[in-house]
Amino acid sequence: MPSAFDLDDAIAATASAHGPGLRGIARVSGPGAWRIATAGFEPDEPVDHAATRPILVRGNYRLPGLRPPLPADVALWPAPRTYTGQELAEIHAPGSPPLLALLLAHLLANGARPARPGEFTLRAFLSGRVDLTRAEAVLGVIDARDPRRLDAALEQLAGGIGGPVEALRGRLLDLLAHLEAGLDFVDEADVDPIARAALASELQREADALDALTDRLGRRDHSADAPRVVLAGPPNAGKSRLFNALLGDDHAIVSTIAGTTRDTLSAPCDCDGFVIELIDTAGIESAADAVTAEAQSRAAAAADRADALLACASVDAPPVDVPSDDRTIRVWTKADVAPPPSGDARWIVTSAATRAGLDALKRAIAAALRRREAEPASPTSARCRDSLLRAAASLRAASAAMLAGGGDELIAFDLRAALDDLAEVTGAVVADDVLDRIFSRFCIGK
Numbered sequence: 001m002p003s004a005f006d007l008d009d010a011i012a013a014t015a016s017a018h019g020p021g022l023r024g025i026a027r028v029s030g031p032g033a034w035r036i037a038t039a040g041f042e043p044d045e046p047v048d049h050a051a052t053r054p055i056l057v058r059g060n061y062r063l064p065g066l067r068p069p070l071p072a073d074v075a076l077w078p079a080p081r082t083y084t085g086q087e088l089a090e091i092h093a094p095g096s097p098p099l100l101a102l103l104l105a106h107l108l109a110n111g112a113r114p115a116r117p118g119e120f121t122l123r124a125f126l127s128g129r130v131d132l133t134r135a136e137a138v139l140g141v142i143d144a145r146d147p148r149r150l151d152a153a154l155e156q157l158a159g160g161i162g163g164p165v166e167a168l169r170g171r172l173l174d175l176l177a178h179l180e181a182g183l184d185f186v187d188e189a190d191v192d193p194i195a196r197a198a199l200a201s202e203l204q205r206e207a208d209a210l211d212a213l214t215d216r217l218g219r220r221d222h223s224a225d226a227p228r229v230v231l232a233g234p235p236n237a238g239k240s241r242l243f244n245a246l247l248g249d250d251h252a253i254v255s256t257i258a259g260t261t262r263d264t265l266s267a268p269c270d271c272d273g274f275v276i277e278l279i280d281t282a283g284i285e286s287a288a289d290a291v292t293a294e295a296q297s298r299a300a301a302a303a304d305r306a307d308a309l310l311a312c313a314s315v316d317a318p319p320v321d322v323p324s325d326d327r328t329i330r331v332w333t334k335a336d337v338a339p340p341p342s343g344d345a346r347w348i349v350t351s352a353a354t355r356a357g358l359d360a361l362k363r364a365i366a367a368a369l370r371r372r373e374a375e376p377a378s379p380t381s382a383r384c385r386d387s388l389l390r391a392a393a394s395l396r397a398a399s400a401a402m403l404a405g406g407g408d409e410l411i412a413f414d415l416r417a418a419l420d421d422l423a424e425v426t427g428a429v430v431a432d433d434v435l436d437r438i439f440s441r442f443c444i445g446k
Contacts, residue, residue, distance in 0.1 A: 005432065007086065007126060010036055011119055012112035013445035014100050021095030026103050027445060028091075028112055029084040029120055034076050037089030039110040041074060052078055061093075063102050064109075070099060084120055085127025118442025122435065125427060132427025133162035136383070139442055161384075162426050164213055168206060169422045172395075175202065176415045179408055196402050203399035203415075210392040214385060226268060226277040227369050230302050233312035233319070235283030238333030241352035242312065243280040246271075246362070264302050272366035279306070283317075308368045310361075313347075314338070326371065329364050384425045391421035 010030035016023070028037050038047055043059035054077045060069035072093040082088040093103060108114065118139070125135045179199075231239040247269055269278040281299035285292070303309055309327045313319040315338035319330075332340035332347040336354050340347040348364055350357035398414035401407075427435075 005122075005126065005435075007123060010112040011115035011123075012036070012104060012107040013115035013120075014104055015090070015120075015445040016095060016100075018097075020097060023092055024095035024097075024100045026091045026093070026100060026107060027115075027120065028089045028107055029082070029086050029115075029123060030112070031087065032111055033087040033089045036107055036110045036112050037074055037076065037091060040106060041072070042069065043074070047074075047076070051076070054078070061091075061103065061106070063106050066099070066102055070094070070103065072103075080127070083129065084123040085129045086123060115444055116439075117444050118439035118446060119444075121442060121446055122439045125435075131162040131166070133165070133384075133425065135427070135439075138446060142443065142446060161213070164209075165422055165425050168209060168213075169419060169426075169428075172206065172415060172419055172422070175199065176412060176419070179412050179415065196405075200399040200402035203395045203402065207392045207395035207399065210388055210395065214388040214392070226275050227307040228279060228302070228305055229269075229271070229276045229308045229310065229365055229369075230279045230281060230306040231310045231312055232281055232299065232303050233284065233310075234317045235285055236314075237283065237312040237317035238314050238352060239283070239310075239312050240280055242310075242331070242333050242350060243267075243278060245350075245352035245355060245358055246278060264298050271362040271369075274366045274369050276308075276365065276369070284321075308365055310365075327368065329361070329368060331361060387421045387424045391418040394418035394421065 008031065010028055010033050012026065012028045014024065015027040016025040034047075034049055038049075038057075040062050041047075041057075041059055042062065043057045045057065047057050048055065054075065057074045057076070058072075059074070060071050063070055070093055072091050075090045075092070077088040079085060079087045091103060091107075093099060121130070121135050121138050124130045125132060130138075231243055233239055243265070247267055249267075264279055264281050266277050266279045269276050279302050281302050282292075282295035284296070284299065306327060308329060310329050310331045311319065312331045312333050314332065314334040316334070329348060330346045332349045333352065335349045335351040335356055340349055348357060348361050350361055394414045394417040398411045398418070401411050401414065
């Protein structure tokens with residue numbers, strides 16, 4: 001069976017989301033991709049197989065087992081300026097799963113083999129079209145579960161990590177070349193000796209830059225800002241009273257009139273060792289006017305960005321739909337008025353009036369935030385943190401040796417060690433088993 005690291009065959013897969021849709025996509029990459037994609041295709045106009053620019057052709061497929069022709073658009077990209085660096089074709093057809101299955105079977109029958117998980121992005125990496133940090137960013141975009149993680153993955157996809165690492169490697173290579181020139185040609189008049197103090201200072205600055213990059217990598221999912229904890233629920237669910245009770249102060253206006261809160265209100269709050277940003281929002285309801293619609297929009301935006309979501313309900317404001325994921329903590333308010341539904345252990349029972357349950361709620365918030373902190377920030381940060389730290393340590397060792405009058409050979413050794421560690425970050429040097437672990441997490445077709 002061909003290895004995923006072989007680039008000499010064509011691979012094919014559906015590249016659109018599973019399930020029905022208006023349009024579906026089948027993708028082919030590798031030698032002969034254009035020939036495979038246009039087999040059985042009846043274009044509305046002739047296809048120029050010698051084209052040196054991308055082309056889009058409309059037409060119909062004649063597929064075995066399908067009596068009427070299948071209308072489709074075929075996009076063809078010539079190598080090497082494609083995502084994979086190889087000849088690439090995409091077929092856009094009606095997004096019916098049975099039709100796409102027939103189309104994929106047709107592509108496989110004409111010379112392609114099924115793509116493995118992440119193999120299109122693996123080929124992009126192997127052909128030098130993306131470095132490893134950007135390849136992992138594709139996985140980050142696919143797996144993003146909230147807007148913050150999506151923003152972090154998109155930043156990485158744009159070169160937010162790989163770009164600075166490559167720039168740093170370039171500067172270190174220049175320094176190493178200068179140093180080794182001094183070693184090799186110390187007697188040559190046209191090679192100036194290195195000012196040791198200046199080089200030591202430069203190496204220290206580069207180590208500090210690596211520390212900053214490591215810190216930035218660790219904060220991409222876990223923002224340096226306080227974690228956001230949002231109170232959500234229907235009008236009159238006691239959110240504002242609970243907000244004030246958790247803060248120990250009257251920050252929010254409270255009233256028995258439903259809908260008193262119209263805008264988001266936030267304040268810092270200590271929850272069992274976590275300093276959080278506690279956010280009160282308008283009650284979830286249908287928008288009867290423009291003001292209510294804006295309040296609902298702001299409440300929804302706050303909930304989307306929340307690190308933890310307190311879904312509040314009470315006897316006079318039963319639960320409404322809120323995200324039911326690992327961020328959600330169900331809170332029964334006004335326990336002094338009525339107890340929660342019997343036998344339901346999901347609720348943390350609280351009362352703003354008697355302060356019952358507030359400590360338990362703070363502990364639950366802290367536990368939820370600790371669980372989220374324990375998650376790796378991204379595939380890249382989990383893989384690269386140690387490499388960046390080792391590279392920074394090597395640069396500091398080289399700087400200290402320079403100041404202490406150490407031999408240039410030892411300094412060059414430390415610089416090479418730093419460069420090797422940085423090469424692991426971008427994938428310039430990487431073992432096949434590491435690539436297997438990374439790309440096996442992708443879905444097929446990406």
